[in-house]
Amino acid sequence: MNILLFFPSDRSDKGRSNFFLPLFDDRARHLLKILGVKKGDVVRAGIADGPRGKASVDEIQEDGIVLSFVPDSGEQEESAGIGPFLLDLVVGQVRPICAKRILREAAMLGVSSISVVGTDLGERSYREAKLWSSGEAERYLIDGVVQAAATAIPALRLFESLDHYLSDAIFSPEYLRITLDNVAPSKPLFEFAGKLPAVLAVGSERGWSDRERKLFSKAGWSFAGLGGRILRTETASTAALAILLATDEGLFSSRCR
CATH class of the missing domain: 3.40.1280.10 (SPOUT methyltransferase, trefoil knot domain)
Known part of the structure; x- marks a missing residue:
């Protein structure tokens, strides 16, 4: 998984920049078992059909992971060259x-x-x-x-x-x-x-x-x-x-x- 991709259904009730992944979600399993993330860790993330950025692990709860997302600046995105292409x-x-x-x-x-x-x-x-x-x-x-x-x-x-x-x-x-x-x-x-x-x-x-x-x-x-x-x-x-x-x-x- 080269980017953690968030979808509207992942949004947490704590705010638009916060997301929740239940432990049974494949992305949560990858974060915990493959990447071994801990509270405070930062991973590359993005919003589906939206900006890329960074996601911080705010909490690891019994039922899932709470993360906050900060998008990259416009200049960073423009220089990335990742499309979508015409x-x-x-x-x-x-x-x-x-x-x-x-x-x-x-x-x-x-x-x-x-x-x-x-x-x-x-x-x-x-x-x-x-x-x-x-x-x-x-x-x-x-x-x-x-x-x-x-x-x-x-x-x-x-x-x-x-x-x-x-x-x-x-x-x-x-x-x-x-x-x-x-x-x-x-x-x-x-x-x-x-x-x-x-x-x-x-x-x-x-x-x-x-x-x-x-x-x-x-x-x-x-x-x-x-x-x-x-x-x-x-x-x-x-x-x-x-x-x-x-x-x-x-x-x-x-x-x-």
């Missing part, structure tokens, strides 16, 4: 075990949103997985954000088909719209490196159908490739996001929301 991911529906990896890795890399779409060539039963209805998907997003020591949790949206997504999606004119495709790429993806804002679409396990390629073309999307090797959806998603975030200064772009 980058959105659209990914075809895949088997749940693969979807979990995509959610966690994309959240870790700092995307602003993830849209999961049903595709012509994808397995339709994957859409009915408990991952999407039980709240489990959100937990994988949080895992990725905590690993990155960030606070912004990507928005997650589900669409029955690419048609529904394209009819709903609205982007500012400056957004690059890129379809990853190993059948008919017009240029290598690295030509788009660091050119944010952008939205990236990655197909499901069998890729995009010809019909879907026509939909992308009609909507003005560019086609790009990662080379001749056929990659798993989760591998292609992570590699492509990293390329788009790369700049001359390092791995991550400075174009943040």
Whole structure:
């Protein structure tokens, strides 16, 4: 756990800057058993979809831990370079075990949103997985954000088909719209490196159908490739996001929301 992430439900009745974690909470267990915190100790913390800062251990009670939170200054946050970045991911529906990896890795890399779409060539039963209805998907997003020591949790949206997504999606004119495709790429993806804002679409396990390629073309999307090797959806998603975030200064772009 690289950051202690607080949620509104964690707030204590002692004030807005105070939080309470019951002993059965995984975060409390990590603080006590892994970090071995004591009263007065300070740990890196943050508010979900809010600022990062420091949390002080005020009390360790029989039923939980009381902590107080102080946010970092604006200057510290601006120089951190942790996003969320002006980058959105659209990914075809895949088997749940693969979807979990995509959610966690994309959240870790700092995307602003993830849209999961049903595709012509994808397995339709994957859409009915408990991952999407039980709240489990959100937990994988949080895992990725905590690993990155960030606070912004990507928005997650589900669409029955690419048609529904394209009819709903609205982007500012400056957004690059890129379809990853190993059948008919017009240029290598690295030509788009660091050119944010952008939205990236990655197909499901069998890729995009010809019909879907026509939909992308009609909507003005560019086609790009990662080379001749056929990659798993989760591998292609992570590699492509990293390329788009790369700049001359390092791995991550400075174009943040």
